[in-house]
Amino acid sequence: MNATGDRIANPWGERTPYEPGSAWAARTDVRLREGVGEDEVERWVPSASLLHSNGDAMDIAVHGGRIAGVRGRAVDRVNRGRLGPKDLYGWQAGASPDRLTRPMVREGGRLVECDWEHAMGRVVARTKELLEEQGPSAIGFYTTGQLFLEEYYTLAVIARAGIGTHHLDGNTRLCTSTAAEALKETFGCDGQPGSYDDVDHADVIALFGHNMAETQPVLWMRVLDRLEGAAPPRLVCVDPRPTPVARRAAVHLAPRAGTNVALLNALLHEIIRSDRVDHDFVAAHTVGYEELAARVEECTPRWAADVCDVPAAAIEAAAEHLGTAERLLSTVLQGVYQSHQATAAAVQVNNLHLIRGMLGRPGAGVLQMNGQPSAENTRECGADGDLPGFRNWQNDEHVADLARIWNVTPDTIPHYAPPTHAMQMFRYAEQGTLRMLWITGTNPAVSLPELSRIRSVLTDERLFTVVQDLFPTETAQLADVVLPAAAWGEKTGTLTNADRTVHLCDKAVEPPGEARSDLDILLEFAARMDFRDQDDRPLIRWTDAESAFEAWKRCSAGRPCDYTGITYDRLRAGSGIQWPCTDRAPEGTERLYTDGITWAHPDTCESYGKDLVTGASVEPVEYRSLNPDGKAVIKAAEYLPPHEDTTPDFPLQLTTGRTLYHFHTRTKTGRVPELNAAAPEVWAELSAAEAADHGLAEGDLVEVATPRGAVRARLRVTAIRDGMVFLPFHYGYWDTPEGNHPADDKAGRAANETTITDWDPVSKQPLFKTAAARITLVEHGDGTPAPAPTVTASAPVQEGVSGR
Amino acid sequence: MNGVHLTLRELHKGERALEKALLAAAERHHTEHEIHHVAHDLARWSHEHTTRITEAAQHYALDLSGPSDHPAPGPLATLREKAADTVGRRPEPGLLLLRDLRDLHLAAAENSLHWEMLAQAAQATRDDRLLQLASACHPQTLRQMRWTNTMIKNLSPQLLTTVGVGKE
Numbered sequence: 013m014n015a016t017g018d019r020i021a022n023p024w025g026e027r028t029p030y031e032p033g034s035a036w037a038a039r040t041d042v043r044l045r046e047g048v049g050e051d052e053v054e055r056w057v058p059s060a061s062l063l064h065s066n067g068d069a070m071d072i073a074v075h076g077g078r079i080a081g082v083r084g085r086a087v088d089r090v091n092r093g094r095l096g097p098k099d100l101y102g103w104q105a106g107a108s109p110d111r112l113t114r115p116m117v118r119e120g121g122r123l124v125e126c127d128w129e130h131a132m133g134r135v136v137a138r139t140k141e142l143l144e145e146q147g148p149s150a151i152g153f154y155t156t157g158q159l160f161l162e163e164y165y166t167l168a169v170i171a172r173a174g175i176g177t178h179h180l181d182g183n184t185r186l187c188t189s190t191a192a193e194a195l196k197e198t199f200g201c202d203g204q205p206g207s208y209d210d211v212d213h214a215d216v217i218a219l220f221g222h223n224m225a226e227t228q229p230v231l232w233m234r235v236l237d238r239l240e241g242a243a244p245p246r247l248v249c250v251d252p253r254p255t256p257v258a259r260r261a262a263v264h265l266a267p268r269a270g271t272n273v274a275l276l277n278a279l280l281h282e283i284i285r286s287d288r289v290d291h292d293f294v295a296a297h298t299v300g301y302e303e304l305a306a307r308v309e310e311c312t313p314r315w316a317a318d319v320c321d322v323p324a325a326a327i328e329a330a331a332e333h334l335g336t337a338e339r340l341l342s343t344v345l346q347g348v349y350q351s352h353q354a355t356a357a358a359v360q361v362n363n364l365h366l367i368r369g370m371l372g373r374p375g376a377g378v379l380q381m382n383g384q385p386s387a388e389n390t391r392e393c394g395a396d397g398d399l400p401g402f403r404n405w406q407n408d409e410h411v412a413d414l415a416r417i418w419n420v421t422p423d424t425i426p427h428y429a430p431p432t433h434a435m436q437m438f439r440y441a442e443q444g445t446l447r448m449l450w451i452t453g454t455n456p457a458v459s460l461p462e463l464s465r466i467r468s469v470l471t472d473e474r475l476f477t478v479v480q481d482l483f484p485t486e487t488a489q490l491a492d493v494v495l496p497a498a499a500w501g502e503k504t505g506t507l508t509n510a511d512r513t514v515h516l517c518d519k520a521v522e523p524p525g526e527a528r529s530d531l532d533i534l535l536e537f538a539a540r541m542d543f544r545d546q547d548d549r550p551l552i553r554w555t556d557a558e559s560a561f562e563a564w565k566r567c568s569a570g571r572p573c574d575y576t577g578i579t580y581d582r583l584r585a586g587s588g589i590q591w592p593c594t595d596r597a598p599e600g601t602e603r604l605y606t607d608g609i610t611w612a613h614p615d616t617c618e619s620y621g622k623d624l625v626t627g628a629s630v631e632p633v634e635y636r637s638l639n640p641d642g643k644a645v646i647k648a649a650e651y652l653p654p655h656e657d658t659t660p661d662f663p664l665q666l667t668t669g670r671t672l673y674h675f676h677t678r679t680k681t682g683r684v685p686e687l688n689a690a691a692p693e694v695w696a697e698l699s700a701a702e703a704a705d706h707g708l709a710e711g712d713l714v715e716v717a718t719p720r721g722a723v724r725a726r727l728r729v730t731a732i733r734d735g736m737v738f739l740p741f742h743y744g745y746w747d748t749p750e751g752n753h754p755a756d757d758k759a760g761r762a763a764n765e766t767t768i769t770d771w772d773p774v775s776k777q778p779l780f781k782t783a784a785a786r787i788t789l790v791e792h793g794d795g796t797p798a799p800a801p802t803v804t805a806s807a808p809v810q811e812g813v814s815g816r
Numbered sequence: 817m818n819g820v821h822l823t824l825r826e827l828h829k830g831e832r833a834l835e836k837a838l839l840a841a842a843e844r845h846h847t848e849h850e851i852h853h854v855a856h857d858l859a860r861w862s863h864e865h866t867t868r869i870t871e872a873a874q875h876y877a878l879d880l881s882g883p884s885d886h887p888a889p890g891p892l893a894t895l896r897e898k899a900a901d902t903v904g905r906r907p908e909p910g911l912l913l914l915r916d917l918r919d920l921h922l923a924a925a926e927n928s929l930h931w932e933m934l935a936q937a938a939q940a941t942r943d944d945r946l947l948q949l950a951s952a953c954h955p956q957t958l959r960q961m962r963w964t965n966t967m968i969k970n971l972s973p974q975l976l977t978t979v980g981v982g983k984e
Contacts, residue, residue: 149974178973429970439848443907445978472905626854628962629969652860655853769849776850 016041019097020690023672023803024225024233029241032213032375036234040093043100044073044081053080058584060507060515062158062500063098063675065188065382066228067509069587070095072103072501072520079103079501079521088587090208090513096229098675101687103501105680106521111482112496113525123494128526128536131493135450136540138476142448143175148426152179152437152446155395156453157187157384158676160505160517162560163530164386164393165567166552167452168400170534173418174543174551178426179446181397182390183454185434186778187383190349192391192398193775194358194380196619197647198366200612200639202391202402203572205365205604206341206377207590208511211235213375216337218248218330220361221272221347222381225256226672226804228510232256246337248330250275251347252667253697253738254731255805263330266733267320269665270352270654270782275327276360277651278316281308282331283367290369297609298366299639300646307648319651321733339375340368346383346669352782355774356624356649363646372606379510384676386507392573393564397431397776401571402611402618405430406632409615417567419545430629433776434460435769442469450478452530453497457486457752458677458744461767461778462720463760467753480533483679486744486752496527503529504557506583512590512601514575516583531557572604572611572618605644613642624649627773654782655770658735662784664702665736666718668763669781672804674742682747694761695800696725697738698787700809703729710810711793718785721765724758726798731809737787739763740806741780820946821878823934828869828880830927834960835862836887837923841916848913851967855920858963861956863887865927872949910975914968921964928957 019025019041028037042050056071059082069088073081082103086093115131116123142150153171155164164182171180192202199205211217211234225232238245239260249261250272258264267275283289284305294301313327320327334340342365348357362378370376382388387396394400403410405427415422432440438460440446460466470477470490479491488494502523508514523529535552543551554560558580568575568591577593577600590600604610611617620635622628624647630638639645658665673690674681681687696716698708708714712727716737723739732738741763745752754760768783797813800806842855866883873880931954938946 146978149978426973429973432974435849440974442847442905443910444905445907445910445974623959623962625857626959626963626966627850628959628966652857655856770853771850773850773854 016043016100019100020673020686021803023097023229024236025094027240028237030237031242032215034212036092036212036237038086038092040084040086041095041100042081042083045075048073048075048080055520056083057518057520059501059517059520060588061099062385062507062517063102063680064096064228065385065387065510066090066230067385067507067511067513067515067588068095068099068230069515070099074520077521079106085587090509090511090588091230094230094233097673098681098687101684102680105683106499106501108483108683110484111524111527112484112488112494113527114496115526116494118492123489123491131495132536132540135478135493135537138448139541146447148175148177149179149445150447151175151177152432152441152449154434154437154449154451154454154456155180155182155390157182157184157382157387157390158453159386159530160507160557161386161389161393161564162505162557163534164389164395165400165564166531166534166538166560168394169418169552170538170543172394172425173420174538174541176424176426178429179432179437179440180395181432181434181437182395183434183456183459184384184387184390184396185776186459187346187349188387188391189396189777190354190358190772190775191344191380191382192396193355194362197355197359197621197624198362198644199605199609200617200619200642200645201572202618203604203611204379204510204512205371206379206511207602208234209602210341210375210377211238214245214339214341215375216248216333216340217245218334218340218342219257220250220342220344221349221351222343222345223251223253223255223257223669223805224343226670227345228381229672246333248333252733252736253805254807262333263326265322265326265330267322269667269736271320271651272348272351272357273353273360273649274311274316274319274651275322276357276364277308277311278313278327279331279334280304280360280363280367281311282313282328283335283364284308286335288335289367293369294367298644298646300648301367304363304367304646304648307650334364334368337370340365340370341375341377341379343379343381345381347781349777350780352654352779353649353652354772354777354779359624359647360649366644366646372603377603382510385509388508388510388512392508392568397433398618399427401568402573403571404618406620406629418551419547420551421546435771435776435778438466438469441472441475444474447474448476450480451487452480455485455487455677455679455744457490458762458764459741461764461780462769463762463764464721465769480530484746485677485679486746489752495533496525497533498523498527498529502527503531505531506561508591513588514578514583514591515588516580518584531560609642609644612639612644614639617642621645621647622774624774625652656768656783658784662718662786664785664787666716666739666766666783666785667736667781668739668741668767670742671740671801671806673801676742677744678742691740691799691801693799694723694725694740694743694763695728695798695806696723696787697728697730697732697806699732699734700729701734703727706787706789708787708789709793710808710813711796711798713790713793715759715788715790716766716785717759717788718766718768718783720768722759723761723763723765724790726793728798728800728806729809730806737785739766820934820937821876823930823937824869824873824876824878825880827927827930827934828866828873830923830930831862831865831869832884834920834923834927835859835866836884837920838862839887841920844916845913851913854963858960859887861960865953865956868949868953872945875945907975907979910971911979914972914975917964917968921961921968924957924960924964928954928961931957
């Protein structure tokens, strides 16, 4: 039963046009295994997407004890029944024959299968040995944005109160830490201000480095439906690539990589110059406006035009749309978060909304987006370099509150410095002072920058690595202990999307072999370690997903991410609910800050902020004098040139990114026939002018090189800005003969062979989109186009180039 | 030569020296990526300060040489970066890093005090030019100090408590 059609060739499906203020109609997308009809499905099990951050609700079809497909849930506020290509096809990944089904330990240099007793015994023995020998600083946890809330919370309690280590972070560091940091800088606290419903009302939608069509295809369907309806919104798009968003934009700005702050300062300059400022809002709800006005005074469009290499007139036109909008919705993603001056730029988008008073009402909102499906939970549970419940590590009252909930002494919870971020953990491992790293559900051997360095850390004999995953990933192959985990559909838990909507994912089928849920694995570790509270009772007393959720609710109570009004039963009976959900807001909360700024007060804020250039912490006393009444903080930032600029040897700017059909390192999507066929192999993108200059053509085999390494790929000629080369980052080595690294002396397949180790000093997010590279011909093609998708940002300029 | 001359001279010397020290630390701690990149950004501030001090000094018949043309340590740099890569896999350079951060902090603190003196002299003599100079530059000096302080605070727990453990 596949009425939904070929959603590889037509990813966004049919339109259901609507006009501002009216409801977005439902459209139920379904995809079932060949030969199974909707009426033959034995059970429909509630779930939500785990292959992007949009949080699309769906039901999993079970037939013959197996997952047989998915159906979008029409009543859900997020997707109204729609699903994107990754969800329609991606459910097949779990049934792949090469799932990990037994634990493995390294013996004589090889990974050999063993039982759980042996594998867990080894993990626990090493943990105790290191605690004895060095203490908690020897042990680190690197988690993901793809587990469930219950698992992150358990991990956070284990790391912070059980082991007592500073070293716990998620790969959300790579995708969402700038979103969190930008919200903390502006609003004093994490928490998405806006709501997806704002799409229904906005008259201008500005997308900053956000290829929504590919990263959140269902949200893009919503925008497309507005564009097809009466009184459509005007789109402003900032992106160096010719994305589907750019093609529909009223103004498309394609700046040089690394110049977002210059561009945004010029836009703010124009808004202030033309006095499109909501002075009442600024006076009532903000501090810092004068500093911003002074900072951007000289940042004229003409100045920015030189820095960014975009026409001054286009900047003025964009500012005109932003300045005249009555209901402005802005969204921000990796084009900002993974680029030079990430937080400084993301904060300027917040500033745009503050000075225009575009906050807290229908259509007027900011969406600092997330990259991964449960990145929001990594953040709120404190598994990402923050304390649980958006508590402030610099505020002793907050730490005492957390200690009370966990029934431990405050000094059990390390809070003498900020929790260690992922890039620093790898640095400590490289130095040899972090000696055990437990990696859950992520694949740093493909996803971190400068892979030759990362491989050398992961293979260093001084580092004991535990990898918990579904498949023998590149990282798992390098581990000392491998623990087989249950996948989506094989375990129960909740996840929260980028607009604070909480969904329940129920277990639909049994995991294969001896694979176990991540929660069970962590609970068993805690039990074997015998972590105790201050009354000598077990530190962790929950036993399954629902009791973990109830424990988390107590931790979230009274904080911005308050879950106390949500239960598993409510989520099962209805659908997604937006936090905060409490006695006073039992149906959840559509938008934050509808009545002023609520979590920026010095006593309640999650963070006192940082210097936007240096990343230096603002001290509590300083914050209190700057912002005694807890208003939004307008923080100005000066533009700095990128750290790695082009040179005669490396004349091109290098940027990396994603495609619609793959997620993360293809661990799942590469095992789904339709998705794999849609984008089977790495490619490189160059503009027609740049290709001609280099004597290159569509389909040529090229090498893209930086001082770190090189990638070999077929060339796709697109309408990307001149002077830039793009590589998709999904491809690694698990499906090559080498398994986890490039063939000796050969260029690789993973974009991160080439990327630079540099991160935003404020959010600590690595910069995957600001480096310099050169491109050279390996051999001319035979006329076959590059294996790149054709309906997305990688669309070819040359007519007649076919493929998907 | 009066007190203002003296202070401008001290600041000129101090900002030149800080730029050089930041660039040297950036190179020495090449494998500490955040230190490496941010130190370069902060060296730029000191470079600008030196330029502005030199320009201002001309109005006081004081001829200063301006920022160094080659503040970066030159051809030896690559060699030292390579050396940093080699020892970068041991914990001991962490102690050297803390020492360098401390020295940078003290150098910035010295500059900060001189900016304070200059601003006070400017106010006492109602010298707008000098006051503007100090108001423009001094906040960045304070930010240099906060950065070194933050890095020391964040890195010390690991670097000071783990050297000497876990040797093979």
